[in-house]
Amino acid sequence: MTVFITGGCKNGKSTFALQCALSLSERRPRYYVATMEPPCDADELERIRIHRAARAGKGFVTLEQGRNLPVCLEQADHSGVFLLDSVTALLANEMFPTNAQPDETATERIAADLGTFLGAVEHAVVVSDYLYGDGIAYDPVTERYRRGLAYLDRFLAERCDCVVEICLGRPVAHKGRLPALEGKT
């Protein structure tokens, strides 16, 4: 089963995604695809610390893959459950390389990578961010990033079995049925 999760900032997407991955995995191997690239600032390091603590002791193998997503499949059992958090970071990493101009081809490349990834694995939970409801016209570079992420979100929403919006920690199913989470109502 493949699940796409998105929603507002700090609304509980990662927590829900983790529960979702656990409920899908039972006896399968668990992989956490970590996407944040160093150097990270203090806020990012704190987020990484929180995410690590949340999955500690839950049997996840961490695959550091901030770009070139399909590479992480080379060292993994494809019948496992893959938790990819987040598409937002993947696109930022590839569109805004350090000390270089924004890469205009990043969106299409990541869409292809995500297609390869979803085609290769049986179970995946993919997390993105919903950035589309503020009516603000950003500068062209930011707007290109936002358009690119929306394109990837729509691509994933079409490909995944289940699409869930998280609002204040509560899941809203937009496609498919919500995965049954153990011990949760």
Add this chain to the structure above:
Amino acid sequence: MDIIIGGVYQGKLDYAKAQFSLTDSDVFFCSECPVLDLTKRCIYGFEQYLRACAQSSILPQTEYPAETVLICEDIFCGIVPMEDLERKWRDLAGRTLTVLASKANTVTRIFCGLPQQLKP
């Protein structure tokens, strides 16, 4: 009237075209001008029309032909804007769409390309 609402880049127009068998020639693309062409079946970028209304202090149109498909971007979910026009625009958009939605046959929110039926 049928209303389609959703965030920027979510696939509102693609959905409208498929759902109501529309082509580009059926669509009036709003610019920042407080006038609508209601001979076109579909009004796209209604938020731009509302912005022009806010700018010119004109009350937006409240009556629409029964077959009108009205597409509006969700601009309601940010910080209260500091600038007067931005604030007026957002308030006008929220109020106007809420009234229009109460009259509409259907209201559909598009989320990542997927329709969510809000009415009926």
